[in-house]
Amino acid sequence: MKNTFRGAVVLAAVAALTLAGCSDPGSGSGGDSASAAWPAQDTDLSGTTLTVWAAQNSNKVPDSVVAGFEKLTGAEVEVVTIPDPYEQSIQTKVATGDKPDLAFWQPTASMLTALNASTNLQSLDDAPWLDSYKPELRDITGILDDTRYAALITTPAVEGVYYNKEVFEKAGITELPTNWDEFIAVARDLKTQGTTPFFDFGGGTPWATQWWVQVQLADAAKDGLWDEVNANEKAFTDAPIQDAINEYNDLIAEGLFNADLKTATFEEQGPALLSGEAAMAVQVNSFFGQLQSLADTAELDQKIGFFPISPSGNVGTFIPDQSNALVAFKTGDDKREAAARQLLSYWLGDGYADFVDAQATVSLQTGVDSSAEVPEALLAVSDSLADSVGSMQALAVANPDLYLNLGDMIQGTMTPDQVGEATQKQFAELAKAIGAPGF
Template sequence: MKRLLMVATAVVLLAAGCSDPGAGTTNAGAGTTVSWPAETSKLDGVNLTIWAAQNSNAVAKKVSADFEAATGAKVKILTVPDPYEQSVQTKVASGDKPDLAFWQPTASQLTAINAKQNLQPLDGAPFIGKYTPALKDSTGILDNTRYAALVTVPAVEGVWYNKEVFAKYGIAATPKNFDGMLADARKIKAQGGVSFYEMGGEKWATQWWVQVQLADAAKQGLWDKVNKGQEKFTDPAILGAITKYKALVDEGLFNKNITSATFVDQGKALLSGEAAMAIQVNTFFCQLQAQSTTAELNKKIGFFPISPAGNVGTVIPDQSNALIAFKTGDSQREAAARQFLSYWLGTAYPGFVKELNTVSIQTGVETPAAVPDALKANAASIGDSVGSMQVQAIVNPDLYLNLANMLAGQATPEKVASATQAQFDQLAQAIGAPGF
């Protein structure tokens, strides 16, 4: 999740792509037409390249092998170095394009990759109607055109907690709002426990603490106002969330090594019971799965969404959740890329879900019984959730870096807010947003 942020230089550098030469089903949103070949049409002699990040380069491995066997195509998965999004943008700006790539399917990241010029529109794809209603139009769309194919459940910011630690400190039920969670946290601290574990050493998750506090405001149009310049990071809503985060750290509700702790440290702390709670996204749970059995996880780990007024989750799709298909100028490869997506989200999807042991995003495919309860609870929270800054804001400044500076004593909440707003203005200007 650390590879979430768009930089202004990449926005400026993005090059224009070629037109889509396909023919067939109309993609009304983009004003172009493309065909959607049968899933197993023969593709002997066709070579496809997929770009992936270090944490997503194994996701398509089996699907690719099965597609090769079914069609005769050759699929190469190439790992692009971190920071993934910035590296991809730089490569594309130089004219280097894959056929497909894992990509964060938010409007801001589709803008960052210059979707209209560089990507194939996916409207009319045969798999769209298979998505569960809560996910069908939740992401992957920019200016009423679909550019990304969702393959796994989008990440949700919320609270992963240790059930045994809750029981140890007499907490019988999960909290119903943010203040209720803090009351539980103070109860744990008063008895000598560690309430929250933060991975400030790797910085990128610090922003989740601010964003979950903004969930209710986001539902009421906060980010729309920010996008129009009617609300700023320095105004009470966002600044207040930043200030509260610092106050909770100062209160001693977090791990003492907050400025040096890593993502791995955070996972180990929650699983071992060293800490009671961590505000994180789905990739956090993946490392717990790698260290534990489903039975142990069901016994120890739970999940609940949180917001100031209730249990509202904050959705933030990750690049591992979706793929985009590029306009390469080669009509055969472009059609083959669309065929690969159809195959993955068609014939191959039941096996993919089972192999990955993950929650299904299609109405006709059951979630495997071996998927841990906490992951199911995380996915179930999407229906009542709200989009994160990355989803709803037109650009995404380095809030997490500024917050990490605050944790290290190098910035006040006010400085965090002003620095973030200044970068937001710069990025908005770079894409030509009105009013900036």
């Protein structure tokens, strides 16, 4: 999963936002959802049908919850798969007044803005499950303009380093890097010993390229980098963003990546790391899904580890995607809106333990254990969230095509400076289009 999308899609979101602002006011809620009641989880809903929109990679996620909720309440829940590009398709539908009761959605400020959240989404501010979240996850995402619009159901993805434990052991690496300089020193040591340090891909859609830049910005992000970018006080052509682009290019030129970087694909990355062909990959949680399709938990625990990385330490960079959260729409039907809130209460209430087990996932809640089937690497990813910082997607007001520009840099059709310039130009256009101050 790319966790971002082409500028054309973002521009479509802007157009959708404009249309939504001109849509029939009857499409809004009949009441103030911020003060709306939360029905008991077992309230009878016989005769009520709820619709949940999901992407192709999230349409099976609700299965256990839907089965339990229907049995408990008598409701009918229809999960409808929206074709890719998922985000663009939903924005177009919502702009024309076509809304579900609930939808999977990337819970970042920019993507909540793209849905015109204050007009189209129910507030979840007083949700009964909030105090059940682990403290570090309660307010990590899903909030726009001090209002909570998204319910987190799984842990957000984290940008960091997946590594082959056996390759490290064979190379005599007994301690994990604790900052960027040590990380690169390990890579150079591996290369000297004849091992490919990093695997990345530039063929097709090189969506993972941007992680290499963003992990280098973790410290700056903690210090307010994206606030400065959002206010047009700092640009992608300025330090530290341009410096991070330059560093990525320099590491490629140094030969620390797979020789077929220009043509390699995502499908080749997992096998390369699992087999030890390469020692490390900077990636997000969806990459681990590929590894889980190739090996069982025992083999993954034996071979694959994870650590976050940043310039000065081990700070992770979190990037929630649409499979991590749900939003509830204002449909104008008070009964269905209440039923949608009830489904969320059940999902993160009595149905949550079964959901965690069914998904073999990490628990978000202090009172529910993670599945025993979760590999150690994913537990390490979850542990890193407590000290993590938001990515560009989580904190910037718009998401330009950084990954595509970096892909062009890998192919030799853009210089690092041109990557910064092109990304900044598009970011400014998008920020201006949504009315961001300073643009």
